[in-house]
Amino acid sequence: MLLALFADIHANRQAFAACLDAARSRGARRIILLGDYVGYGADPEWTVETVMGLVESGAIAVRGNHDSAIGTPSETMNAEALAAIEWTRGRLSAAQRQFLAALPLKREEEDRLYVHSEAAHPERWRYVQATADAARSMIATPALVTFCGHIHRPALYSMSVTAKMTSFVPTAEVPVQLLKGRQWLAVAGSVGQPRDGDPAACFVTFETVTREITYCRVPYDVETAASRIRENGLPAWLADRLSDGR
């Protein structure tokens, strides 16, 4: 079965809609949502509503730090992120806020783990920036494959049975088989705010039989997403960075 996994949507309606379309046309049968549905972008209501609809029809969703911050203000966020969260909180309905607050931090399915930040301490929201972070996460879970987001840059780590690490920046559209003899940590890129220099939205697919992961890039209407941010009085930098993918 083909899974489609989405991380860091950040209320970017144009990007999320384009990725959902792309995933369906690739034949994805199951949707996994890796957190951070809100913050930064200007369409939180539509985004959370869409996520709730997907979960109702069987999708798995976990909670990200921005989703958490809607209910519990965070002390570690920067000024722009905080401004976006304050604005978002006022836009969401009580039911939507409750939905976000009730999401689990991680979910397991067969030999796979879904989590927003990393597996060792999901609630600390630590970033997987290097092999040491990836190793800490993989040691903390028996899952053969962990899917996460949070850092907005695609990466693929592996750990051999002798705890030797590899790190890799995946090439878009080139499937990689996640061999069974080792553990893997797949950091999905960001749907709604890519930061790896490519402004195209990013999501990943995983075929559970062949165990092939593919990082997909989807061009979307960046201008509309950016002008929605500006129109709503959110910090201009949040709009500007979308076209650079930074």
Next chain:
Amino acid sequence: MAGPSIEPGMVIDGFTVGECVHNGGMATLWSVTHPDTSAPLLMKIPRVSEGEDPAAIVSFEMEQMILPRLKGPHVPACFATSDFTRQAYVVIEQIPGETLYRRLPDLPLAYEEARVIVGKIASALADLHRQNVIHHDIKPSSIMFRPSGEAVLIDYGLSHHKQLPDLLQEEFRLPYGTAPYMAPERLLGVRDDPRSDLFSLGVLLYFFTTGVRPFGETETLRGMRRRLWRDPHPPRKLKPDYPPWLQEVVLRCLEIEPVWRYPTASQLAFELGNPGQIKLTARSERIKRDPLATVWRRRFNRGLVEPKQKSDVSAQLASSPIVAVALDTTEDAEEIRAALRVTASRILATLPSARLACVNVLKLGRITIDRTLDEQGHNKHVDRLVALKHWASPLKLDESRLTVHVLEAIDPASAILEFTEANHVDHILIGARQRSGLSALLGSVSAKVASEARCTVTVVRPPRAALQSAQKDVAQDRDMPPVF
């Protein structure tokens, strides 16, 4: 995890196991058959039981990922793979014959034979590099030849694929591979430079032509590290009759800094295919190694060397193309020749590692017996070469980037296409058909080349002609049947 022991007669996933044909340190090889194919097959099974070298597992994983993605005549076709959950194996095509290792008792080989063999290996490497793979274990026992002549590279357990995770990245504290053939940068942990394979091939060429390994047979890290600063004895010191062009090629492959080697395997194959046109530098004359002062500077100033840019196999290939310009020297078409020169100069200015091959076809009659001398007794072939060099001289290219070729053929387009294939040309520049009678005839050459070439073709027109007759050309092309 190790699975049951393998015995002849066993059936694994539809493959019937025959005899064990190789019992190596990392894997065993069995001949197998499958009802769906008549091709002779080999099953490679890694050694994975307790106490075995963990390298066997990682190497197997790399092969399992890389082999199914490779295509073409220079690699063994892959029929099936299976992982460690049951019985790990890969099934590949069995290449008939022996590896090049069998030739070791015959060393040194004749220069000409070595040139042909290494040229074939360079072509195979060029094809592999184009598929984003660096072999990293080029040595005689990794090389076989098809009955049709193409070199086949086997054993991808140490290879690096640009689009796949490199499982050997942190696996070993020491660089892993075959010590006598290992490029110096590998000792510094660099695994993403395709020119490492050119160094290994240079070791092989040196060994096959002199009978001596350029860096000995040392297996210790200390001994291997010497190649970071110590250059090998020039072959001419060992064999006074060693051809200068061959020494030029060998020593360029064995340059310590990858940037001084050939930029691509295609360019090395091109040189070996055209030995008469190899630009000889000081390398070709040397009979001594570098002076000690140079060696010491390399050894103790290493830290001062600027950190290397991250290399990238596909970017390196893209920046070092072989460009061929097909020139008509006979016709009164100075305008188009000038336009071709402008186009060529733009490409060469943006790509300093690109090289230019100027090609002209000396057209032979179908029936008449051609003579190489014209009515005035000039040698036509030589005249054409002179004309090609004259055309290229305003480009002010370094000689090592320029070659000239006169092909004799009945069908010019086929001759250009054959040259393109044989020399790994990446981009052809050719003039468009002109209006006059004779050139209208020649013009269909560009149409045939543009439609049949397997590489990029740029059809060039002089600026005014392009503006005025573009519309007319389209209409005429549609109506006119091809002339050849």
